[in-house]
Amino acid sequence: MRxxxxxxIADKKRVAMPVMTHPGIELIGKxxxxxxxxxxxxxxxxxxxxxxxxxxxxxxIMDLTVEAEAFGAKIIFNDDEIATVNGSMLKDELDIxxxxxxxxxxxRVQEYLKANRLTAEKITDKPVFAGCIGxxxxxxxxxxxxxxxxxxxxxxxxxxxxxxxxxxxxxxxxQALKDTGVSGVIMAEPAAGLLDDDTCQxxxxxxxxxxxxxxxxxxFAVILHDCGNKGxxxxxxxxxxxxGYHFGNAIDLPTAAKEVPADALVMGNLDPxxxxxxxxxxxxxxxxxxxxxxxKAFPNFILSSGCDTPPHSPFANIDAFYEALDEYNANL
Amino acid sequence: xxxxxxxxALCVENxxxxxxxxxxxxxxxxxxxxxxxxxALAQGISPTxxxxxxxxxxxxxxGVRFRDNQVFVPQVLMSxxxxxxxxxxxxxYFNDGSVQRKGKFIIGTVxxxxxxxxxxxxxxxxxxxxxxIIDLGxxxxxxxxxxxxxxxxxxxxxxxxxxxxxxxxMKVINKAIKEKHPEVKTFVGGAPVSEAFANEIGADFYTDGxxxxxxxxxxxxx
Numbered sequence: 072m073r074x075x076x077x078x079x080i081a082d083k084k085r086v087a088m089p090v091m092t093h094p095g096i097e098l099i100g101k102x103x104x105x106x107x108x109x110x111x112x113x114x115x116x117x118x119x120x121x122x123x124x125x126x127x128x129x130x131x132i133m134d135l136t137v138e139a140e141a142f143g144a145k146i147i148f149n150d151d152e153i154a155t156v157n158g159s160m161l162k163d164e165l166d167i168x169x170x171x172x173x174x175x176x177x178x179r180v181q182e183y184l185k186a187n188r189l190t191a192e193k194i195t196d197k198p199v200f201a202g203c204i205g206x207x208x209x210x211x212x213x214x215x216x217x218x219x220x221x222x223x224x225x226x227x228x229x230x231x232x233x234x235x236x237x238x239x240x241x242x243x244x245x246q247a248l249k250d251t252g253v254s255g256v257i258m259a260e261p262a263a264g265l266l267d268d269d270t271c272q273x274x275x276x277x278x279x280x281x282x283x284x285x286x287x288x289x290x291f292a293v294i295l296h297d298c299g300n301k302g303x304x305x306x307x308x309x310x311x312x313x314x315g316y317h318f319g320n321a322i323d324l325p326t327a328a329k330e331v332p333a334d335a336l337v338m339g340n341l342d343p344x345x346x347x348x349x350x351x352x353x354x355x356x357x358x359x360x361x362x363x364x365x366x367k368a369f370p371n372f373i374l375s376s377g378c379d380t381p382p383h384s385p386f387a388n389i390d391a392f393y394e395a396l397d398e399y400n401a402n403l
Numbered sequence: 404x405x406x407x408x409x410x411x412a413l414c415v416e417n418x419x420x421x422x423x424x425x426x427x428x429x430x431x432x433x434x435x436x437x438x439x440x441x442x443a444l445a446q447g448i449s450p451t452x453x454x455x456x457x458x459x460x461x462x463x464x465x466g467v468r469f470r471d472n473q474v475f476v477p478q479v480l481m482s483x484x485x486x487x488x489x490x491x492x493x494x495x496y497f498n499d500g501s502v503q504r505k506g507k508f509i510i511g512t513v514x515x516x517x518x519x520x521x522x523x524x525x526x527x528x529x530x531x532x533x534x535x536i537i538d539l540g541x542x543x544x545x546x547x548x549x550x551x552x553x554x555x556x557x558x559x560x561x562x563x564x565x566x567x568x569x570x571x572x573m574k575v576i577n578k579a580i581k582e583k584h585p586e587v588k589t590f591v592g593g594a595p596v597s598e599a600f601a602n603e604i605g606a607d608f609y610t611d612g613x614x615x616x617x618x619x620x621x622x623x624x625x
Contacts, residue, residue, distance in 0.1 A: 147517055152568050155517045216520050221481055221484070224418075265475060265477070266475060266476075301472075303475060344594065345597065349595070381566070383568065
C-alpha cells in the first residue's frame, strides 16, 4: 500500500475513489437489506460497480451499525436504506463499567469479513478498502450520541473507559479485516468532527492512533474519514499517522489539505446528497472540475465523494463525475 | 436581584449545570443553574424574570456563539442541560399559567427516518429560548403532525430529515399541513436539506442551524 500511495502522489494524472456501493447494489437488483446482511450479495455489488466504473480502489459499504450491533445495540433494518442504531444500550456509567467487549462472532461481523475476503480474492489489480467505525462514533452509538458528546467534560474517566472498550473491539476487527487480504480500512469517525480540536485529540485521535500503530504497515493502510469536521479539528485528525485522510463536504478541502502531511493522501469531498443524489449531470460535472482545479497544488489528492453516496444516486451523475475526471486529465 | 440573574445566565451560557458538575473547570465548586434558580425563586424574584432575564439570556448567548463557530455541539448540549435543570424549578409556574412561554413549536423527524441528533439539538435550543416544545420524536407522518397542530393552535412546525430517501416525505407532510392549515408556518432542516428544496416543496422556511431558526421564530412573534 505504501508503494501505491507513493505512485498516486507521483503520478500527475488524478485518480478517483468515490465511497460508493449503493449503485452496485442497484446494478445487481438487490436491496440494501440483502447487501448488509449477506456477505456474498455485498461482494457481488462491489464487483458489479468495479466492472462499471474505473475507481482507483474498491470500497465496501459504509455501515456504521455493524460494530454497535456486535456490542448488543438494537438495530433497525430497512429494505432500501442503511440500518440505524435504535436508542442507546448504555444508560449510565455503571453500564459502561460492566460492558463486555464482544468477539467477532456477534451480529453481522462475519458477513462483513466474508464480503471483504471474497472481494480481496477477486480484485487484485487495485486496492480494496474495508470499512469500520471510529471509537468515538461507536461510543456515541452505544451511550447515546448527545450524552457521549458531553461525557468527556462531565465524566472524562467514564468516557475513557468506554473508548478503551470500543478501541479494543475495533482493533480486533481491523486485524481480522487485514487477515481477509484487503489493502486497508476506511475508518469513519464523523462524530469526532463535532468536537473542538483538543477534545478530538484526547477522546478520538489518541485512541485511533493506537489502532493505526497496531495494524498499519507497508501493506495495509488506514484511511481516516471524518465528514463531521468543518475545520475545527483538522489538526487532531491528521495527528493519527494514517496513510490517508478522507474529508466531508462541510470543509474547505484546500485549507484542510495544507494540514495533511505531504506523504499521506487527501481525499474528498464532493457533496454526496446535493450532487451525487440530487444534482444533475451538469452540476456534478461542474463541481467536480472546480474541485479538481482547486486541488491542483496538492499531488496527494484523490478525487472522492464527501461521504458514502446515498441509495438511488442517478448513474448519469456518476458518469458525469468520471467524465469530468477524464476531461481534467486530458487537459494536463 | 440583577446579580443572581446574571449568574444564572452565566451558568447557562457556560454549561454549569449544578455545584457537583466539574464543567467548566473555571467554575468548579461554584453553584450552577440548578442551585441559583432555586435561590432566585426563594429570594422572591418572579419566575418570569428568572426565565427571561436569567435562563433565556444564557441560551441566547450560547446560540450566538455556536452560530459564529466559537463553541461546538457539546458546549451547546451542556448549556441546554443547565437550562433544563433550571427550568425544572419553573415547571409549576408554567403549569399554573403564571409564567408564559413565547409560543409553541412542534418538531419531529419525518416518516421513515429514525435520526434525532439534529432534531434534538434544535429542540433544546428552541426550548431554551422560551418556547414550549411538542416533540413528535422520530418517524412522524403527516397525521401525527396534523394532530399536534390541531391540539396546539398557533404553533409553528419543524420537520427534520437526515436521509435523502426520507426528505422526500417532507413534501408529503408539508402538503398535507398546508392543505388543512395553510396559516401554519413550516420549517425544514437537516443535512441533505437546502433552501432550494424548501422552496420546491412549499415549506415556509429553511434554516441552516438552530440559532437561525430561533431568530426566525422570534421575528414571527415580534
